[in-house]
Amino acid sequence: MSSIRVLSAADVADLIAVADLLPVVERALVAQGRGEVERPDRPHFPVGADPDGDDPPAGTALTMPAAVHGADTFATKLATVHEGNADRGLPTVNAQIALTDAGTGRPLAYLHGTRITNARTGCIGGLAARDLAAGPVRLGVLGAGTQARWQTRAIAAATALESVRVYSPSDNRETCAADLRDDLGVDAAAVDSPRAAVADATVVVTTTTATEPVFPGATLDPGTLVVAVGAYTPEMRELDTATFDRAARVFADTPAEVAEIGDLRATDLTEDDLVPLAAVFEGTAGRESADEIIVVESVGTAVLDAATAAHVYEQAESEDVGTVVPF
Numbered sequence: 372m373s374s375i376r377v378l379s380a381a382d383v384a385d386l387i388a389v390a391d392l393l394p395v396v397e398r399a400l401v402a403q404g405r406g407e408v409e410r411p412d413r414p415h416f417p418v419g420a421d422p423d424g425d426d427p428p429a430g431t432a433l434t435m436p437a438a439v440h441g442a443d444t445f446a447t448k449l450a451t452v453h454e455g456n457a458d459r460g461l462p463t464v465n466a467q468i469a470l471t472d473a474g475t476g477r478p479l480a481y482l483h484g485t486r487i488t489n490a491r492t493g494c495i496g497g498l499a500a501r502d503l504a505a506g507p508v509r510l511g512v513l514g515a516g517t518q519a520r521w522q523t524r525a526i527a528a529a530t531a532l533e534s535v536r537v538y539s540p541s542d543n544r545e546t547c548a549a550d551l552r553d554d555l556g557v558d559a560a561a562v563d564s565p566r567a568a569v570a571d572a573t574v575v576v577t578t579t580t581a582t583e584p585v586f587p588g589a590t591l592d593p594g595t596l597v598v599a600v601g602a603y604t605p606e607m608r609e610l611d612t613a614t615f616d617r618a619a620r621v622f623a624d625t626p627a628e629v630a631e632i633g634d635l636r637a638t639d640l641t642e643d644d645l646v647p648l649a650a651v652f653e654g655t656a657g658r659e660s661a662d663e664i665i666v667v668e669s670v671g672t673a674v675l676d677a678a679t680a681a682h683v684y685e686q687a688e689s690e691d692v693g694t695v696v697p698f
Contacts, residue, residue: 373477378683378693380483386686387490389497389521389528392679396494397652399439399678400624404649407440408674415604418451429453437673438473444684445473446677448484454580462517463580464488468680478698480684484676487683489521491675495624495648496598497525499667500574502651503622503658505594508532511572513565513585513609515539515547518578518600520554526574527555535559538568566590577601577609582633588614593662599634603670608633610666615640619663620656622648629668 378386402408413436419429430453438445450466457463466484471477500508508530512519515537526532535557537548544561551559562568565586569575572595579585579601588611591597597618599609615621615638623629626645635645648667650656658665687693 373698374695375478375698376480376684376687376693376695378480378482378687380486382687382693383483383486383683386683386690386692387486389490389493389525392490392682393494393497393501393525393529395678395682396491396675397498399674400498400649400672401652402439403625403672403674404647404653409438409440409445410672410674411436413673419453429455435673435676437677439674439677442677442681443473444470444479444677444681446470446673446680448488448673448676450484450488452580457516464517468676470680470684480680480687480693482680482683484680487676487679488671489517490525491679492518492600492669492671493521493525494675495525495600495667495669496522496576497529498652499596499598499622499648500526501529503665503667504530504574504596505658505661505663506573509571509573510535511568511570511575512537512547512578513539513568513576514578514601515541515543515561516578519547519576520550522576522578522598522600523551523559524555526576527557532557536562536568536570536572538562538565569595574598579609580607581609582606583608584611584614585609587611588617591617591664593664596665596667598667598669600669600671602632602634602668603628605631605633605636608637610634612638614664614666617664618666619659620646621666621668622646622651622656623667624648624669625672628670632668632670634668
């Protein structure tokens with residue numbers, strides 16, 4: 372009889388360290404940039420609503436399979452985004468990951484995927500800040516949810532983070548800033564406007580589910596790196612056209628998909644104008660002067676889930692973490 376290893380949220384939390392995950396995410400993005408992955412389309416569809424009724428759907432579901440060439444495993448993630456969960460005291464994003472042996476097709480593990488999703492997404496900001504920020508990192512964060520914290524954690528792990536300013540229209544900004552002070556021992560404060568969040572920032576991160584721009588691009592200082600991780604549909608938008616007009620170049624984790632989100636659809640930019648983020652790690656593209664404004668857009672990729680899940684599973688096997696059950 373075969374068996375699988377089940378890793379709970381607590382198990383995954385014990386096994387994930389952002390500093391260790393940064394190179395895992397970097398290698399996965401490089402493999403994707405080289406075309407050394409299998410990444411089928413990821414369908415997303417509304418869930419939780421009567422198709423014949425007038426109420427909007429409760430959320431969005433996504434199916435995300437991926438494999439890295441030469442890897443021992445591949446993964447399929449099932450994810451959901453329910454914006455109303457914040458009012459329920461529940462995570463906005465929930466996920467589960469099935470890990471499979473690539474050589475035999477045998478099921479290996481079932482992992483709680485929410486922390487994996489959050490951690491690998493945070494690493495985008497960490498890697499971008501490490502390689503594209505100009506000078507000391509003074510971070511402005513738009514949004515005060517889970518991803519605001521993970522982006523900041525990863526940037527702190529990858530750089531010498533000096534300060535954080537957090538803005539959200541809700542009072543959550545105060546809680547977020549306090550959590551960052553406690554977790555990271557960094558100068559973190561809540562501010563009362565988007566302008567205050569980006570003022571004097573060398574790195575700006577947007578982590579929202581907005582459908583309208585969340586800060587005025589005209590107020591960015593020369594040399595600012597902008598990392599946008601919230602928008603992933605044509606309706607979602609975090610950045611205004613001024614930000615793109617001022618940007619020397621725009622990097623994207625998955626250019627074809629980034630070209631379809633609301634941020635880009637509001638501009639004249641196309642997929643051909645986007646530079647794969649992997650090129651930064653390959654050393655073929657990057658910052659060319661300290662005064663350039665640079666944008667990094669991320670919509671996420673299942674390749675990162677596959678790589679991160681494999682990393683977590685290998686640790687679990689080595690340390691005998693989780694529950695092994697007949698399957």
